Amino acid sequence: MAKTYDIVIDGKTCSAEHGEYLWDVAKRNGIEIPALCRSEAFPEHRASCRVCIVEVVARGRSKVVTSCVYPIEGECEVHTNSPRILQNRKVLIALLAARAPESDLMAAMASHMGASEGYERLEPLDAGKCILCGLCVQACESMGTGAISTVNRGVDKEINTPYGAASDDCIGCLSCANVCPTDSIPFMEDSMTRTIWNQTFELSRCKECGRVLGTQQMSDVELCDACRRKAIANELAETYRFV
Amino acid sequence: MTRTERILVCCGTGCIANGAYEVARALEEQIAAQGANAQVDLKVCRTGCSGECEQGPLVRLMPRDTMYYKVKPADAPVIIASLEGDPVTKLLYRDEQGVRHEHQADNPFYGLQHKVVLKDVGIIDPLSLKEYKAAGGYEGLARALTMTPDEIIDEVEKSGLRGKGGAGFPAGRKWRSAASYDVWPKYIVCNGDEGDPGAFMDGSTMEGSPHAVIEGMIIGALAIGAETGVLYIRDEYALAREHIQRAIDDAYAAGILGEHIMGSDHKLDLSIVRGGAFVCGESTALMNSIEGKVGEPRPKYIRSVQSGLFEKPTVLNNVETLASIPTILAHGGEEYAKLGTEKSKGTKVFAMVGKVKHTGLVEVPMGTTLRTLIYDIGGGIIKDRPFKAIQTGGPSGGCIPESLLDLPVGFDTLVEYGAMMGSGGMIVMDDCSCMVEVARYYIDFLCEESCGKCTPCREGLRQMRYILNEICEGRGKEGDVELLEEIGHMMQVASLCALGRTAPNPVLTTIKFFREEYEEHIGEHRCPAGVCAALTRFAINPQACKSCGMCAKACPTEAISGERKQPYSIEPAACIACGSCREVCNFNAVLTEGR
Numbered sequence: 001m002a003k004t005y006d007i008v009i010d011g012k013t014c015s016a017e018h019g020e021y022l023w024d025v026a027k028r029n030g031i032e033i034p035a036l037c038r039s040e041a042f043p044e045h046r047a048s049c050r051v052c053i054v055e056v057v058a059r060g061r062s063k064v065v066t067s068c069v070y071p072i073e074g075e076c077e078v079h080t081n082s083p084r085i086l087q088n089r090k091v092l093i094a095l096l097a098a099r100a101p102e103s104d105l106m107a108a109m110a111s112h113m114g115a116s117e118g119y120e121r122l123e124p125l126d127a128g129k130c131i132l133c134g135l136c137v138q139a140c141e142s143m144g145t146g147a148i149s150t151v152n153r154g155v156d157k158e159i160n161t162p163y164g165a166a167s168d169d170c171i172g173c174l175s176c177a178n179v180c181p182t183d184s185i186p187f188m189e190d191s192m193t194r195t196i197w198n199q200t201f202e203l204s205r206c207k208e209c210g211r212v213l214g215t216q217q218m219s220d221v222e223l224c225d226a227c228r229r230k231a232i233a234n235e236l237a238e239t240y241r242f243v
Numbered sequence: 244m245t246r247t248e249r250i251l252v253c254c255g256t257g258c259i260a261n262g263a264y265e266v267a268r269a270l271e272e273q274i275a276a277q278g279a280n281a282q283v284d285l286k287v288c289r290t291g292c293s294g295e296c297e298q299g300p301l302v303r304l305m306p307r308d309t310m311y312y313k314v315k316p317a318d319a320p321v322i323i324a325s326l327e328g329d330p331v332t333k334l335l336y337r338d339e340q341g342v343r344h345e346h347q348a349d350n351p352f353y354g355l356q357h358k359v360v361l362k363d364v365g366i367i368d369p370l371s372l373k374e375y376k377a378a379g380g381y382e383g384l385a386r387a388l389t390m391t392p393d394e395i396i397d398e399v400e401k402s403g404l405r406g407k408g409g410a411g412f413p414a415g416r417k418w419r420s421a422a423s424y425d426v427w428p429k430y431i432v433c434n435g436d437e438g439d440p441g442a443f444m445d446g447s448t449m450e451g452s453p454h455a456v457i458e459g460m461i462i463g464a465l466a467i468g469a470e471t472g473v474l475y476i477r478d479e480y481a482l483a484r485e486h487i488q489r490a491i492d493d494a495y496a497a498g499i500l501g502e503h504i505m506g507s508d509h510k511l512d513l514s515i516v517r518g519g520a521f522v523c524g525e526s527t528a529l530m531n532s533i534e535g536k537v538g539e540p541r542p543k544y545i546r547s548v549q550s551g552l553f554e555k556p557t558v559l560n561n562v563e564t565l566a567s568i569p570t571i572l573a574h575g576g577e578e579y580a581k582l583g584t585e586k587s588k589g590t591k592v593f594a595m596v597g598k599v600k601h602t603g604l605v606e607v608p609m610g611t612t613l614r615t616l617i618y619d620i621g622g623g624i625i626k627d628r629p630f631k632a633i634q635t636g637g638p639s640g641g642c643i644p645e646s647l648l649d650l651p652v653g654f655d656t657l658v659e660y661g662a663m664m665g666s667g668g669m670i671v672m673d674d675c676s677c678m679v680e681v682a683r684y685y686i687d688f689l690c691e692e693s694c695g696k697c698t699p700c701r702e703g704l705r706q707m708r709y710i711l712n713e714i715c716e717g718r719g720k721e722g723d724v725e726l727l728e729e730i731g732h733m734m735q736v737a738s739l740c741a742l743g744r745t746a747p748n749p750v751l752t753t754i755k756f757f758r759e760e761y762e763e764h765i766g767e768h769r770c771p772a773g774v775c776a777a778l779t780r781f782a783i784n785p786q787a788c789k790s791c792g793m794c795a796k797a798c799p800t801e802a803i804s805g806e807r808k809q810p811y812s813i814e815p816a817a818c819i820a821c822g823s824c825r826e827v828c829n830f831n832a833v834l835t836e837g838r
Contacts, residue, residue, distance in 0.1 A: 047542030048697045050737045064736045069542045084736075091733040095702035121726055123709040132701070150537065150695070153522070155705040157695030 009078040016072040021045075023052055023067040026080065033080050034089070034109070036096075036181050037133035038068045042142060045069050046134045051092055055079040064088070086113070094119040096131050103129040103182040129184035132157060136176035136185060145169050148176060148197065159185075161197050172201035172215035248285045248326065251303040253365060255292025255447055256482060257603075258299035262316065263289075266300045269316035273323045285326070288374075291451015291486075292443075293365025295352050295603040302334075303347060303365075310347040312336060339622075352601045355620050357582065359590045360566045361606045364451030369486050372493040375454040381499065383572030387462045388507050392422055395466040399568070401576030403588030408434055408524070408561030409636065409665040410741065411587070411654030414568075417558055421467040421548040424556040429469040431460055432552060432559045434529060435476035435483065438521035439637025440688060442668035444592040445562035447604050449476065449483035452566065453490035457513065459565030461504060462572055464511045467558050471512050475529055477519030488515055521638070521692035525740045526551075526559045528694060539696045540740035561666070563592055583609035587653035591664065597634075597671035598625045610651040613643065617671055626831070628673040631772075632756070636665020638685045638692075639745035641752025642678060661752045663745070675825065677774035678757040679764050683711040685749035693746065700743030703734040707750055717777040719765035724754055773835030776820040780836045783824075785810035787832035794824035794833060 003018040009026050016025040026033050037049040045068045052067045058076040064085070067078075079085065094115035097106040101124040110116040132150070136159055140148050147170035151160045161167040172194050177185040187196035194201045194215055201215035206224035208231075213224055223231060252258075252267040270287045293301050298312040304326060311322065311334035321331045335343040336350040348354040358364075367374040375381070387395050400415030421429060433456060437445040449456055460472050476484050491513050494500040502510045516533050523532045527541035530552045543550075551557025567589060571579045580588045587609035593616065596602045600622035607616065613633055617623070624630050632642040641662030643650075650656050657663050672681065686708045695701045707730055710723050731747030738744045754761060763769045770778035783794070783803075788810035795803040795811060802818040805811030813824070825833035 045542070046696075047739060050698050050739065053737050065544070066542065066739075070544055088733045088737050091729055092698055092737060095706060095730070096698060098706065099698075099702050119726075121710065121720065121722065122706050131698070132695070134696070153520070153691070153695045154693040155690045155695065155701055155708070157701060 005072060005075050007072060007076050007078060010080055018073060019071045021068060022054065022056070022065070022070040022072060022078065025072060026067065026078070031080060033067050035068055036131060037135060039135055039138075039179055041179065042138055046138060049092075049096070049131065049133050051089060051096075053085055053088060053092075055082045055085055089113060090115045094122060098122040098124040100129045100131050100182055100184070101125060102127055103131070103184065105182050106131065129182040130159060131182055131184075132159065133181060134159075135179045135181065139175040139179040143171075143173060143175050145171055145173070147171075164198070166199035167197065170197050170199055171217035172196055172199065173218050245282060245284045247306075248283055249305040250285070250287045250322070251290050251293070251305060251366065252287060253291075253293040253299055253301040253303075254289040255296065255299075255365075255450060255604075256443070257292065257296030258301060259482075261299045263300035265316045266302065266314050266319070269319035270302075270322065273319040277323065283326075288368045289370075290366060291364040291369045292447040292604050294356075294361075294605065295350075295601055297602045301365075308346045310336060310345070310350070310353075352603070352605075352620055352622065355615065356606050357590055357608050358606045359570050359579070359582070360448060360455070360563050360592055361451070361604065362570070363455065364448065364604075367452070369451050369453055370489050372454060372490070372497060375452070379573060380454050380569065381458055381505075383569035384458050384461055384499070385505060387465055387572050388505055388509070392466045392468065395462060395572070396422065398576045399466070399571060402567075402571045402579040403576075403583070404564065404567055404571060404579065405587065405654055406561060407563040407567070407591065407666065409639065409663065411664075414560065414564055417548060417560075418463060418466045420546075421556045421558045424549060426556050428471055428555055429467055430552045430555060430557040431464045431467065431469045431472040432529070432533070432557055433460055433472070433474040433565055434524060434526070434559055434561045435474055435480065435487075436519050436524045436529060437477065437480075437562070437666065438519070438524050438692070439639075439666060439668040440685075441594060441596045441670050442637060442666060443594045444604065444667045446480045446483050447594075448562050448566050448592070449480065450486050453483075453486040454494070455566040455569055456487065456562055457490055457494055457500070459560070459568035460513060461500070461511055462568050463558055463560065463565065465504075465509055467556070469558070470510050472514075473533055473552070474513065474515045475518050475523070475533055476515055477523075478517050479519060484515060484517065491515070520694075521689075522694040522740075522742060525742050528740070529559065530557065537694075539694045540742075542739060563667070584651060584653050586655055591652065591667055593667045593669050595621055595669045595671065597669075598628070598673040598676070599623070599671040600625055607652075609653050612649050612651055614648040616652070616669070617648070621671065624671065624673050626829070628675065628831070630671070631674050631676055632672045632678065632681075632753075634670040634672065634681065634685075634749075635668070636663040636748075637668045638689050639663065639742060639748055640665045640668075641748045642672075642681060642756060643752070644756040661748060661755055663748070675772055675774070675822070677715075677770050677772035678753040678760050679711065679714055679770075680772075680774045682750045682753045683708070683715055686711055686746075689746050693743070697737075697739035697743060699734045699737040700739070700746055703730045703738075704746060706730055707747070711750070714761065714764050715770075715775045715777070717764075717768055717775070719761075721765065723765060724758065724761050727751075728754060769836075771835070773820070773822060773825065779820040779822075780815060781813055781818060781820060781822070781824060782834050782836055783811050783813060784832045784834050787830050789830050789832070791829070793827045793829070797823040797827040799823060 014029040033052045035052040038045045047066045047069045054067045090113050093113050097110040100106045147167040204213045204216045207222050208227040211224045254263045300314050302311040302314045309330045325331050363378050396419045404414040405411040518532045523529045523538040525540050528538045532538040547557045583589050592606045690704045693700045731751045734747045773779045802814045
């Protein structure tokens with residue numbers, strides 16, 4: 001069994017396994033640390049938003065760490081809301097709110113953290129909701145598609161398909177859009193088609209009930225879950241009718 | 244008996260640009276035309292950068308040690324003739340009093356240096372393994388092969404060598420910790436991704452002494468138990484790459500690399516990976532780049548010596564660090580530790596550029612003061628204008644004012660003041676440099692060169708650039724300086740990698756040392772240095788004007804007029820405040836005023 005430690009988070013003693021990420025320990029103990037680029041869906045985290053910074057005091061020294069990827073390797077004291085953390089987190093949120101002026105989430109966070117006033121001098125982008133957390137890229141990679149990626153670097157970084165063109169690799173699964181914390185990946189759907197990343201996909205429907213299954217590129221399944229269960233039940237009933 | 248004589252022609256990048264190849268060819272043609280001399284074995288030797296780039300092409304006659312500056316192909320006949328007789332006076336170093344000097348060390352630019360890393364650069368033909376060996380090369384490796392890994396590491400620890408790429412991590416400790424992991428394979432990586440504006444230390448070292456870098460890597464590989472090594476070299480360094488590749492090929496052919504290093508049972512394979520971006524100088528981004536991934540730093544709290552390249556124990560050392568290793572092994576760590584200060588041992592190579600009389604590549608013992616570097620080695624400020632600041636450590640460093648010039652240079656001394664020694668770039672600035680504009684320049688550079696992965700660095704830089712542009716264009720507001728500081732302090736604690744954490748340094752140090760200049764821009768709408776066009780008006784001081792007309796010739800908008808023996812004047816409506824007039828004026832007669 002892995003070694004365990006008693007760590008103190010905001011005054012509360014919590015038990016942590018060796019190597020466990022600080023954010024997870026806090027969460028298990030009912031302490032919420034804000035985070036934007038972290039999803040339960042993935043075992044590893046990008047640590048790009050930096051909103052989950054906390055202060056860790058160990059062996060008499062204090063340091064600021066990113067809790068979503070900080071592994072517990074000894075006893076320590078953690079402050080998730082010290083004045084230093086709150087100040088820096090506020091600036092971070094103010095910067096992200098300026099990056100994503102159309103995002104309701106960022107506006108709400110800014111107002112919650114006192115970052116909606118005092119930062120009028122920052123230059124907002126003209127539009128957009130994307131905070132470049134990278135979760136969409138992580139989702140696309142873990143689907144095995146790898147159709148989108150971050151392109152350019154520095155302040156011009158953005159998320160896109162190669163050269164912004166329709167990608168052969170994209171299957172229109174919407175994983176990127178679903179994982180996005182700010183709903184910034186647009187897609188359109190009508191009764192026959194779904195359009196995302198400059199590409200229109202034919203929708204496939206359950207041949208029994210007509211429910212939308214996804215795009216034709218996603219899989220060649222012909223029945224929805226309910227109809228498939230019904231079909232299997234029917235087949236079983238047929239097979240064992242005389243038993 | 245035949246005498247060996249060499250004509251060393253500096254073929255560093257700077258001298259090549261000034262025509263060094265043509266000079267070398269002209270010298271060879273001249274030698275051929277004169278015919279063979281049975282008594283003298285005379286050769287032209289194309290060396291690496293010998294240092295004083297702005298006086299190039301440089302030619303040095305050995306062994307008599309006659310140094311010629313600014314040589315042209317047409318000088319070849321007189322140079323060849325001078326081999327036997329008196330030196331060519333007009334090509335010699337001329338000091339401030341106008342006296343000519345023959346030997347290299349007579350020039351304080353060279354005389355005050357102490358070369359360890361660069362000891363062979365500018366002396367040997369970098370493409371010749373034979374010459375490297377004749378200069379004592381691969382003796383360190385031969386000694387290392389008789390030692391255990393622990394003994395090699397002891398030697399490096401004794402030397403006190405610290406990582407010269409900027410961070411200053413003790414090299415011996417890094418090696419020991421990588422050696423402690425019982426994992427196979429391990430890697431040794433050389434960071435040749437020098438990306439600071441104005442820096443060319445590592446490039447020159449790779450160009451001028453490629454075998455020293457390779458020897459250092461082999462010794463490191465023996466110490467940690469690596470059998471594979473990678474040199475990550477930025478793509479702009481075509482000449483460095485070519486020389487390193489040639490050195491690798493020659494080392495394989497000579498049995499120095501490959502299955503049996505110098506006949507031993509140790510093996511090592513080395514290869515070059517072409518790459519390059521400012522951010523790829525960061526260790527984990529560099530490893531991602533070698534692995535074929537996007538060059539972004541890794542977010543992990545795990546050290547590369549435990550899990551680096553391909554998640555295996557990896558030692559990543561900078562070019563200059565590795566090139567220091569052969570000397571340490573050959574002559575002992577204690578010998579090396581005699582140089583430098585208590586906490587910063589040995590020497591450091593600097594690329595000194597900017598408004599200093601002698602620019603170029605300089606190697607001095609740690610602990611040398613900035614004043615010595617600028618005034619004694621560099622010869623002071625061009626046109627003897629007042630010194631204003633020195634920018635050290637590239638975009639991650641800061642601007643240091645006159646009051647701190649007597650600080651001994653070392654890894655820790657400058658950090659206390661928010662600057663850093665960094666990898667060794669030094670840009671000297673005079674009173675015509677606007678510190679707000681300097682900060683804006685670096686932030687603009689970083690906006691493009693940041694990887695853009697984490698919020699603090701990407702968004703912090705974007706907003707800093709916006710605010711600095713506003714200030715430079717005359718739209719600065721009260722509170723801007725405080726907001727810059729607030730963003731900067733957040734970046735220092737919250738950024739993902741060291742480059743992000745140091746990215747606000749150019750802004751924070753200029754605010755710290757030149758706050759009044761920011762305030763003048765914002766409050767008085769005046770750029771005291773006369774750089775920010777929106778905040779500057781130029782005028783000619785009639786008392787100082789000598790009516791030479793240089794300014795009028797230089798003015799792109801024909802805003803300056805005047806007559807012989809009458810002071811010139813500037814028509815304000817036509818002036819675009821570009822500063823060309825001030826730059827050409829030899830009498831410091833062009834003044835700046837606020838708008």
